[in-house]
Amino acid sequence: MSEVADNLSEILGNIASACERSGRERSSVQLVAVSKTFPASAVGEATEAGQRIFGESKLQEAEPKIAALPGSLEWHFIGRVQRNKVRKLLQHFDVIHAVDSLRLASYTDVIAGELGLFPRIFLQVNIGGELSKGGFESDILRAEMEGLMRLERLEIQGLMCIPPPGPDAEFSRKWFVALRELRDSLQKEFGAGLPALSMGMSGDYEVAIEEGATHVRVGSAIFGKRAYRVDGELG
Template identity: 60%
Template sequence: GLFESIHSVDSLRLAAHLDRIAGEVGLTARGYLQVNAAEEESKGGFREAELREEVVTLMRLEHLQVEGLMSIPPRVESPEAARASFRSLRVLRDELQELSGSALPGLSMGMSHDFEVAIEEGATIVRVGSAIFGPRHVQPGRLAPETG
């Protein structure tokens, strides 16, 4: 396929849509549930309470295999300051596994500036693009992306 998994499944509506489309073409899509743990208006994703309510439904989707959780913590001055956010995502993942009776092995968290702390807190996937390719250049008229 063109990609391994979708890292931004940010709503039950999107999950259901992906499940339906994957079923129509005879595939099983793989994805990570995007969590907006800090409830930042500028970011998408499930709120923690919403995810607790919907995890059983999400895990029962026939053509969407939920592999774990993904989150981008609020910007902080030091990598160590992100530790609580990473730990919170791991604790939420453990709670969701218990609630749903299903494994959620993946934790996609941490970027170039804080990936070491994320790994210490259980990250299985980190995003280190700017460490490899350098900072992103913003085109005029576009919002600056999160850097990491």
Template identity: 60%
Template structure:
């Protein structure tokens, strides 16, 4: 884990260059350090190196890890959201990246009201229509947006997608572009604010930035290869 600081610096520099090349300010892109499967000690090292935004996808792993770390970190839940775990997710995470249906959005909004929290949410879009992935179909999102925009507690801030697996990173560009275009169409049609796009991971985040990503999810390029047997204990 001794190289975490250096790897963070390298990723931030790549983000800076990609943003500038796209005519954007580097501060318009937030790096989510995906810490799933890595121990709390690794997260602490990244925090000491200046990283404050982290992503987790499994509640059972994340909850004890979060409890061991400093308060005030910006935690993003990036995994599939199960309705029976929403009540436990919301107190821990300020942002949720995979609200994949109107039903789940309404339920999460109600739980947020019960708990007195106002989480940010990204709507997951199955932009390529893959049968193995969840998320709104683009046409369903367009039909649902009027109900989504008036939720009282869940703040819809943007769209999220994971593109199909590709052999070369450049092949993901078409899907990132389609998500941005869909967002722009919905904003224009419904006069709704959707400023954020969560897309791009370790292998393709620079291309995602070129296509408008505001949040990129990078794990292995910061922390190294994952060991799914690692616990969350700090020490």
């Protein structure tokens, strides 16, 4: 097996163990293999090992990669969403993980209507209140939830977050708990579905699963170290 296949096998085993520890079904967690900055050949190695869901953060980089790979793959956009790229994003990606305002959601809803699409999205929450990160503040999300639920074309899957940086995986736990509790309160207050939580990356995905993650975004633990950092990276 290739190194990518070996790494993928280890990650999948860890996901299964985390599900078992938390009393969850293995099928309740999806692995988004974050392939940004890596070539299509690396994605090909992962697909040969059975992986079908991939995450990208730059439209320009992703377009040729998506075109070169099997159409049966599912592509998640995990980068910061720019309004002028919404149309192309909806045409290329199955899921968008970082809708961070009612204004952006409303615009995406309009474009989705023009394209005849019902895109799946996550609402990004700035769970740590960091100035350097985008996302809804919790109180703003609560205030705008009814408006978000009125959007007819968007299939809002749930919430997404990136915890503040910390010394170890355990540091992230309180932020994952906070996102889950916010989701639960929105469900109770507004009757919102929000079944999914996109949280957890290479360094803390097992903790995220223990706290309810349904989508974990893992890149370097599968594909290796990246040669450079991507602005606004979410996985």
